[in-house]
Amino acid sequence: MPRSTATMLASALVLIALLCAGVLIKVPYSEMSPGPTVNTLGDARGEPVLQISGRKTYPASGHLNMTTVRVTGADYRMNIFEAVYGWLAHDSVVVPHDTLYPDGKTEEQSTQENAEEFSQSQESAKVAALKELDIPVATQVVVSTVVKGSPAEDKLHAGDVIKAVDGTAVKEPGDVAKLVTKHQPGEDVTFTIIPAKTAAAAEKAGRAPEGGEEITIRTAKAPAAEGDGEEGGKDRAIVGIRAGTDHTFPFEIDIKLADVGGPSAGLMFSLGIIDKLTPGDLTGGKFVAGTGTIDDAGTVGPIGGITMKLVGARNAGARYFLTPDDNCASAAADTPDGLTLVRVKTIEDATKSMEQIRTGKTAGLPSCSTG
Template sequence: MPRRTATMLASTLMLIALLCAGVLIPVPYSEMSPGPTVNTLGEHDGEPVLQIAGRKTYPADGHLNMTTVRVTSADYRMNLVEAVYGWLAHDNKVVPHDTLYPDGKTEEESTQENAEEFSQSQESAKVAALKELDIPVASWVIVSTVVKGSPAEGRLHAGDVIKAVDGKAVKAPGDVAGLVTKHKPGQDVVFTIVPAKEQAAAEKARRTATKTQDVTIRTAASDDSGEKRAIVGISAGTDHTFPFTIDIKLADVGGPSAGLMFALGIYDKLTPGDLTGGTFVAGTGTIDDDGKVGPIGGIAMKTVGARGQGAQYFLTPAENCAAAAKDTPAGLRLVKVHTIDDALAALKDIRSGDTADLPKCTK
């Protein structure tokens, strides 16, 4: 065999081997890409995203789109060829697998966590919008989760309303941990609660739950390094009763990042006129009960997805501004927001056409 032919054959076989290796060898990476956007003022899968009953609502035109990111599943194993392609693709981002699924989290665990965060973001969006409109919302501290195998298991249950700890009234979730950690591990702590079933029955009957009971729990030591704290194995949260019904109908979406856009959509539905003036506005950001907007992940993917759908303005959490400004899609204007008040002020300027002084995102 001529030397030239042998060299070409060897090179071809090596290339084939490298390609096979690239396809067969898994790498510890996952991929993020722009996901769909949904207009909170419109419909999704044939039904309104925001459904409000028991209160006068107003028609709202324009777009207040929440944005999403697609990610590869927890059990998907990317190969080297896919990773290289993802690195080269402008609109995709390849990240270490543990960034999206830390501590070996399974697909089921991640889905459950995202569903819980999405549910909480809806509650906070409702509260923030109604507070902005000076509509009273009743709230109370509840048991959010109970750790399996903890002292509280079987004694407290998710949804129990925590009225007091050791006889001291509880007004915020943080009060619970503060009162429990006043004890030393091994000491008893007394929770005064309204059981979840009693609270649910009271809400259904539109009455105030009055039946309480005391639950005594022996504290355990935390597994922190250093000095051990007293714990009972619960996390506390907040639940609310709204003066009318607000339902958010959006399946197959998870995480907390749509909170701001849901809050703005609710506000728009409950007030005359259009917040956007018919303009296509998209955005993202978590929101708490007081209307503070927090950062999210995948900001670059969300701006690309929003612009691809026609968005002209993008409401951007202040803490995400620098990252978003590094590679802003052409034709999309980033608007920095810290709170729902900032977002409403920006929308006022957008619908009036006075946009010269909109807060900007800079690198």
């Protein structure tokens, strides 16, 4: 066999071996890419995303799009070729697998966590929107979870409204822990509660829950190394619950959007609710997209995957992107052409910026910078 032919054959075999290795060798990375955007003022799968009943609403045009990110599953393992392609591509990001699924979290666990965060973000979006419109929202402290095998099991239930502990009114979730831990383990503590079913019926009727019944629970000693939502620690008294908050809205607001998780749509849901509850267009017919968590007070928080959300928004046609203040630097470092970033810290910031966008007076919009 001629030497040149042998060399070519050897090279081909090496190339084939490298190709096989590239396909077969898995690397501990995952991929993020732009996901779909959804107009909170429009429909999804044939029904309105925001459904409000019991209160006058107004037509809304334009776009207030929430944005999403697609990620590879927890069980999916990229090969070398996929990782290199992802690193080189502009419309995707390759990150360590543990970034998306820390501590060996399964896809099922991640999905459940995202669903819970999405549900909470909807509640906070409603509260923030109504507070911005000066519409009263009743807030109460509730039993969030009951620890299995704890003194509270079968006595308190998730959703029970906690009115008082030992006769002292409860105003914040943290009050419950402070009042319980005044006791020594083995002592009785008395909760004044409204059962979850009664509270749910009141919420459905659009009124604050009333009444109450007393439940006495014998406290136990907290585990030495961990708490259970109350102040844990050696010789501290606990009953085995986690306290949280719930809200009673004066009318019904439903957010209908399937297959979406996480807390990052909160800001855009709030703006969509505000738009539907006020005369005129918040957008002025403009295409605005954005992202950001939101709390009950209307504070906008940072999110992950900002660069992918920018790409998804621009591909969908957005011209303006409402950007959480803490994400501004990374967003400004890689902004798609034709997309204007608008920095927001609160829901009030966002509504003021929307007024500037609506009227076309955009020179003074708060912007993002890399510094």
